[in-house]
Amino acid sequence: MPILHHLHQLKNCAKHRSIVSTKQLHGHFIKLGLTKFIHLTNTLLNVYAKCNLLEVALQLFDEMPQRDHVSWATILTAQNQSNLPKKTLSMFPPMFSFDRLLPDDFVFASLVKACGSLGAIKHGKQVHGNFLVSPFFDDDVVKSSLVDMYAKCGLPGNGRLVFDSIKSKNMASWTAMIHGYARKGRKEESLELFSRVPVKDLFAWTALISGLVQSGDAVDAFGLIVEMRRKRISIIDPLVLSSIVGASANLAMLELGKQVHGLVIRLGYESCVFISNALVDMYAKCSDILAARDVFSRMSRRDVVSWTSIIVGAAQHGQAEEAFYLYDKMVLNGIKPNEVTFVGLIYACSHVGLVNRGRQLFKSMVEDYGIHPSLQHYTCLLDLLGRSGYLEEAEAIINSMPFKPDEPTWAALLSACKQYGNAKMAIRFADHLLSLKPEEPSTYILLSNIYASSGLWEHASKSRHMLETLEVRKEPGYSYVYFGKESQMFYAGESSHPMKEEIFGLLNELDVEMRRRGYVPDTSGILHNTEHQEKERQLFWHSERLAVAYGLLNSVPGTVIRIVKNLRVCGDCHAVLKLISDIVRREIIVRDAKRYHHFKDGKCSCNDFW
DNA sequence: CTAGGGTTAG
Numbered sequence: 001m002p003i004l005h006h007l008h009q010l011k012n013c014a015k016h017r018s019i020v021s022t023k024q025l026h027g028h029f030i031k032l033g034l035t036k037f038i039h040l041t042n043t044l045l046n047v048y049a050k051c052n053l054l055e056v057a058l059q060l061f062d063e064m065p066q067r068d069h070v071s072w073a074t075i076l077t078a079q080n081q082s083n084l085p086k087k088t089l090s091m092f093p094p095m096f097s098f099d100r101l102l103p104d105d106f107v108f109a110s111l112v113k114a115c116g117s118l119g120a121i122k123h124g125k126q127v128h129g130n131f132l133v134s135p136f137f138d139d140d141v142v143k144s145s146l147v148d149m150y151a152k153c154g155l156p157g158n159g160r161l162v163f164d165s166i167k168s169k170n171m172a173s174w175t176a177m178i179h180g181y182a183r184k185g186r187k188e189e190s191l192e193l194f195s196r197v198p199v200k201d202l203f204a205w206t207a208l209i210s211g212l213v214q215s216g217d218a219v220d221a222f223g224l225i226v227e228m229r230r231k232r233i234s235i236i237d238p239l240v241l242s243s244i245v246g247a248s249a250n251l252a253m254l255e256l257g258k259q260v261h262g263l264v265i266r267l268g269y270e271s272c273v274f275i276s277n278a279l280v281d282m283y284a285k286c287s288d289i290l291a292a293r294d295v296f297s298r299m300s301r302r303d304v305v306s307w308t309s310i311i312v313g314a315a316q317h318g319q320a321e322e323a324f325y326l327y328d329k330m331v332l333n334g335i336k337p338n339e340v341t342f343v344g345l346i347y348a349c350s351h352v353g354l355v356n357r358g359r360q361l362f363k364s365m366v367e368d369y370g371i372h373p374s375l376q377h378y379t380c381l382l383d384l385l386g387r388s389g390y391l392e393e394a395e396a397i398i399n400s401m402p403f404k405p406d407e408p409t410w411a412a413l414l415s416a417c418k419q420y421g422n423a424k425m426a427i428r429f430a431d432h433l434l435s436l437k438p439e440e441p442s443t444y445i446l447l448s449n450i451y452a453s454s455g456l457w458e459h460a461s462k463s464r465h466m467l468e469t470l471e472v473r474k475e476p477g478y479s480y481v482y483f484g485k486e487s488q489m490f491y492a493g494e495s496s497h498p499m500k501e502e503i504f505g506l507l508n509e510l511d512v513e514m515r516r517r518g519y520v521p522d523t524s525g526i527l528h529n530t531e532h533q534e535k536e537r538q539l540f541w542h543s544e545r546l547a548v549a550y551g552l553l554n555s556v557p558g559t560v561i562r563i564v565k566n567l568r569v570c571g572d573c574h575a576v577l578k579l580i581s582d583i584v585r586r587e588i589i590v591r592d593a594k595r596y597h598h599f600k601d602g603k604c605s606c607n608d609f610w
Numbered sequence: 611c612t613a614g615g616g617t618t619a620g
Contacts, residue, residue, distance in 0.1 A: 043612095076611065178615090279618095280619085
C-alpha cells in the first residue's frame with residue numbers, strides 16, 4: 001500500500017511543518033506519477049498550506065487536472081488562515097464555473113468565515129441564503145460560523161436566530177453567541193448566556209471579556225478578569241491578556257496598565273508578539289511613550305503591528321521626527337507598511353505641518369505599496385492641508401475623492417477657514433457640516449466667530465441667534481488626574497470637594513501670574529449668552545483646571561501630572577495649561593477625547609492643533 | 611484529505 005504510506009509521510013510533514021521533506025515527497029510523487037490520485041494531492045495541498053506555503057499550494061491547486069470538494073475546501077481554508085478573506089471570496093466563483101461543483105458544508109463554512117472577518121454582511125447574507133436552500137441547510141458547524149459572522153458584523157440578533165436552531169450546541173456555538181452580544185454592548189444577554197454555558201473554559205471567558213472591551217466596557221471587563229482568576233481558570237494561552245491590556249489602554253490608567261504588564265510577565269507571555277504589541281499601544285495610550293519604546297526595543301521579533309503601534313504612538317504624542325525615523329527603520333528591516341502605518345505617518349505630518357512630506361507619503365502609499373487610500377487617509381491629508389492654509393487644494397480633493405467626508409473632516413476644514421480668515425469657503429463647509437449635524441452648537445460658534453472677524457456683523461449675530469435657539473444638552477465634562485499611584489476625578493464646576501479652598505486659592509494665584517504675562521481669557525467658545533464675567537467664571541471651573549490644581553497641590557515636585565478628560569480641551573484651557581506648565585515648571589499630560597497634549601515649558605506637543 | 615468560537619495597530 002504505497003499510497004497509504006505516502007499519506008502517513010505527509011501527515012508527519014504537516015505535524016513538523018517540514019518544508020524540505022514535503023517538497024521532496026512532492027517530487028517523488030511526480031516521478032512516480034502519483035499526482036493523479038486526488039486524495040494524495042489534496043493532502044499535499046493541505047500540508048503546503050499548513051507550512052505557510054500558500055503560493056506553492058495555489059500553484060499546485062491550479063495545476064491539478066481534477067479538483068473535488070476537498071481540494072476547494074482546503075484551498076479556501078488556506079486563504080482564510082493566511083488572513084486573506086477577500087481572496088477566499090474571489091476564488092470561490094470558479095468552483096462552479098470551472099469545475100461544475102456546488103459548495104458543500106466545508107466550503108460554506110469557509111465562505112461564511114471569510115464574510116465574517118471582512119464584516120461583509122451583504123455578501124454574508126447571500127451565502128446564508130444559499131446555505132439554507134442547499135442540502136446542507138441543517139449543518140451545525142456552518143450554523144456556528146454563521147453565528148460568528150453575524151456577531152462580527154454587529155448583528156447578534158440575527159445570530160441568535162441561527163444559534164437557537166443549532167440542535168447540539170458546542171463550545172464554538174456558545175462562545176460565538178456570547179461574544180456577539182458582548183461586543184455589541186448587550187451585556188445582560190451575554191452574561192445570561194454565559195451563565196448557561198455548560199463548560200466555562202478559557203475560550204468562553206475570553207469571548208465574554210474581549211467582547212466587553214470591544215464595546216468600550218473596560219470596567220466590567222476588569223471585574224470579570226478578577227472573577228476568572230478567582231475561579232482559578234488557567235490562562236494557558238494569552239489571548240485574554242491582550243484584551244485586558246487593551247482595556248487599560250482604553251481607560252488610559254497607567255498604574256492599572258503596569259499591573260497588567262506585571263501579570264503578563266508573571267505568566268510568562270511578554271515574549272508573545274501580539275501581547276507585546278498590545279503593551280506598546282497601552283503605554284502609548286497611557287501617555288508613557290518612554291515605556292512604550294522600552295517594551296518595543298526589548299522585543300526580539302517585531303511585525304507590522306509592532307512597528308505601526310510605536311509609529312502611531314509617536315505621532316499622537318507629537319513626535320513626528322521620531323515617527324519618520326521609526327518608519328525608515330521599519331522599511332530597512334524589511335517590514336512592509338500597511339494602511340494603518342500610513343494613517344500614523346500622515347497624522348504625524350499634520351501635527352507639525354509638514355505639507356510636502358504628507359503629500360509624498362500619500363503618493364508613496366498608493367504608488368509604492370498599492371494601498372487604496374481610505375477616508376481616514378483623506379481626512380488626515382485634508383487636516384494637514386487645511387491647517388497649513390492650502391484651502392483650495394483641500395477643497396479640490398474633497399470634491400474629487402471617492403468618499404463622502406464625515407463630520408469631523410468638515411469641522412477641521414471649517415476651523416482652518418477661521419484660522420486663515422476665509423469666510424466664503426467657511427460658509428460652504430458649514431453648509432455641509434450642518435446638513436450632517438444640524439444641532440451642533442460648536443459649528444454656529446465657529447461660524448459666528450468667522451463672520452465677526454470678517455466684519456460681517458449681521459451674519460455673525462444671525463449665527464449667534466441660531467445658537468440660542470438650539471437646545472444644548474452638553475455632556476458634563478470630567479477629568480481624572482493621576483500622579484504616581486494616586487488618582488482623583490473632577491467634574492466641571494465641582495464645588496463640594498474637600499480641598500475646594502486650596503484649589504481655588506492656587507487657581508487664583510496662577511490666574512494673577514498668567515494675567516501678568518498677558519493672558520486674556522478667551523470666552524468665544526462659551527455657549528450661553530451670559531455676562532462676560534460669568535463666562536470667565538465658567539472657564540475657571542473647567543474640570544481639567546481643578547484636576548491640575550489638585551495634582552500640583554498633592555504630588556511630589558517634579559512628577560508628571562497626567563489627566564484623562566472625557567471631552568475635548570477648550571481653547572482657553574489649552575492656553576492656560578501651557579502657561580501653568582511654564583509657571584510651575586511641571587510637565588502636564590492631558591489625554592482628551594481627541595488627542596494627546598504634553599504641556600511643558602509653555603508649549604504643547606500638539607502644536608496648538610486640536 | 612477539507613470546515614466553526616476567544617488576540618494586537620487607525
